[in-house]
Amino acid sequence: MNVPNSRKTCNDHFLLINQEKWPTSISTSVYVAGLAYCFIGLTIASSLFMNALETIMKQTRMVTQKDPLSGLQVARRERVWNLAVADVTLLALGTSFPQISLALIDAFKNLGQLSDSDLHQSQRKMGEHGIWREQMTGVLVAPTPRRAVNLDNVGNLSVALKNAVAIPDAYVQPEGLRPDVPYDGYSEETDQIPVVDLHNSNTGTVEERQRIISDIGCACKEWGFLQVLNHGVPDRLMQRLTDLGTRFFQMPAAEKEKAAFGQVGYEGRHVYMPERVQWVETLALVTGPDPNLEDILRVTCADYREEFIATVNEYIQEIQRVGLVLLELMAESLALEKSFFSQHFEKNSTSVTRFNYYPPCPLPSVALGLFPHADPNCITILNQDDIGGLQIRKDGRWISVRPLKDTLVVNVGDSLQAWTNGHFKSVEHRAVLNSVKPRLSVVFFYSPYAQAAMAPPLKLVDECHPLLYRPFTWAEYFPRMQKKRMEGKVGIDTFMRLDHKEDSPT
Numbered sequence: 001m002n003v004p005n006s007r008k009t010c011n012d013h014f015l016l017i018n019q020e021k022w023p024t025s026i027s028t029s030v031y032v033a034g035l036a037y038c039f040i041g042l043t044i045a046s047s048l049f050m051n052a053l054e055t056i057m058k059q060t061r062m063v064t065q066k067d068p069l070s071g072l073q074v075a076r077r078e079r080v081w082n083l084a085v086a087d088v089t090l091l092a093l094g095t096s097f098p099q100i101s102l103a104l105i106d107a108f109k110n111l112g113q114l115s116d117s118d119l120h121q122s123q124r125k126m127g128e129h130g131i132w133r134e135q136m137t138g139v140l141v142a143p144t145p146r147r148a149v150n151l152d153n154v155g156n157l158s159v160a161l162k163n164a165v166a167i168p169d170a171y172v173q174p175e176g177l178r179p180d181v182p183y184d185g186y187s188e189e190t191d192q193i194p195v196v197d198l199h200n201s202n203t204g205t206v207e208e209r210q211r212i213i214s215d216i217g218c219a220c221k222e223w224g225f226l227q228v229l230n231h232g233v234p235d236r237l238m239q240r241l242t243d244l245g246t247r248f249f250q251m252p253a254a255e256k257e258k259a260a261f262g263q264v265g266y267e268g269r270h271v272y273m274p275e276r277v278q279w280v281e282t283l284a285l286v287t288g289p290d291p292n293l294e295d296i297l298r299v300t301c302a303d304y305r306e307e308f309i310a311t312v313n314e315y316i317q318e319i320q321r322v323g324l325v326l327l328e329l330m331a332e333s334l335a336l337e338k339s340f341f342s343q344h345f346e347k348n349s350t351s352v353t354r355f356n357y358y359p360p361c362p363l364p365s366v367a368l369g370l371f372p373h374a375d376p377n378c379i380t381i382l383n384q385d386d387i388g389g390l391q392i393r394k395d396g397r398w399i400s401v402r403p404l405k406d407t408l409v410v411n412v413g414d415s416l417q418a419w420t421n422g423h424f425k426s427v428e429h430r431a432v433l434n435s436v437k438p439r440l441s442v443v444f445f446y447s448p449y450a451q452a453a454m455a456p457p458l459k460l461v462d463e464c465h466p467l468l469y470r471p472f473t474w475a476e477y478f479p480r481m482q483k484k485r486m487e488g489k490v491g492i493d494t495f496m497r498l499d500h501k502e503d504s505p506t
């Protein structure tokens, strides 16, 4: 073929070729070859695509099972569809086309990858409101942990499920119990929670002291809850206590288990009702009247045992002092003798100090650190780090408590509600979780000596306030309420209320 001149452009060449008159047989062959090439290309491309898709869509997942020999929960791998990919697909589709997502979920169900209850939850939610992300991810599987660990331990589980998109069913709470307010969902009500400065409780003028008494009284009657500032417990001590507590929970599970003694000591899995587990690890120490701290820590935390014991003991001295001051102010707020309550705490008071450690939870909107409950004891004093997660219920609404630096959180327990003939209210509360940071609280549960009669004083009984509760002792109430614990605010009314039918005094 002649090239007419060097100024011809590419387009000119193209036109020249097209204008050639080829024999029909050659043209046909070229067309057929072209088509075949396209077909083969497409087939190879689509097969590569399908293979890639299958690789992406299939993965192993972790399945936990009870090991029949050791009785421990162990993990094994299972090959499944990668539902994390499906998650994105479903999320994208579901936002605009819930029906398509429902169909896809059904497809996954047929592949046997989703449980019926998960499906029910997600389908219903999607049907009603479109896709809610956490609800969806709740039905999807977790990445594979590298080695089998005891996943009955919440600390281990939290590590194994880091960045996971699902948690074991036992931790997924029924819909009505799931936290509707996130751990840091502070609201206007948060800022109304009473904060009382104790600075002038001993040294201030009569008016200043009277003001504190009245603030405490209002807080206990209206909220059953307050935060106290300038309580006199050294900040350093509070910090040392939370640091040592954190150090304890960050030890390997096997080391922590050495402090497990049934009802007291370490617990890495809190099952209060069948199939409902709280996402928390605890270290419960009897701190009065017969402290068991040394026994509990006898064979663990070798490197810092002495320091831990000394710090807890120092803290208990301080916190008991604060407790007595509060009990006096509370009595005065009800126009009772200053020592009306506190005299029963001065010797042999009953107390438990519990470290609660809430490891990060990948699905904080469906799990709970502690179920809603009211404390059975008289007063509870809580020292927490700055993460947040405590929520209280007031007028049926959950309110997030903002952690305030160097303050102590105080709440009225069921026993004090009964002892004050209902003038003070115990507060229902719970602990919610976050997915990033562990949280630690140290809780001091304070009650009088075991045989002290908690009888409402006559001054608190009148026409408007008929006698509600019979006198009782902590020794009598404590074992009975244990069965009721973690079932909201019901214990005291079931056992001690005079008009309660099932459980009248025997």
Ligand SMILES: O=C(O)CCC(=O)C(=O)O
Pocket (backbone or CB within 6 Å): 354, 356, 370, 375, 384, 389, 390, 391, 429, 430, 431, 441, 443
């Ligand atoms: O850790 C918290 O914020 C709540 C603790 C609590 O309610 C409890 O230990 O009973």
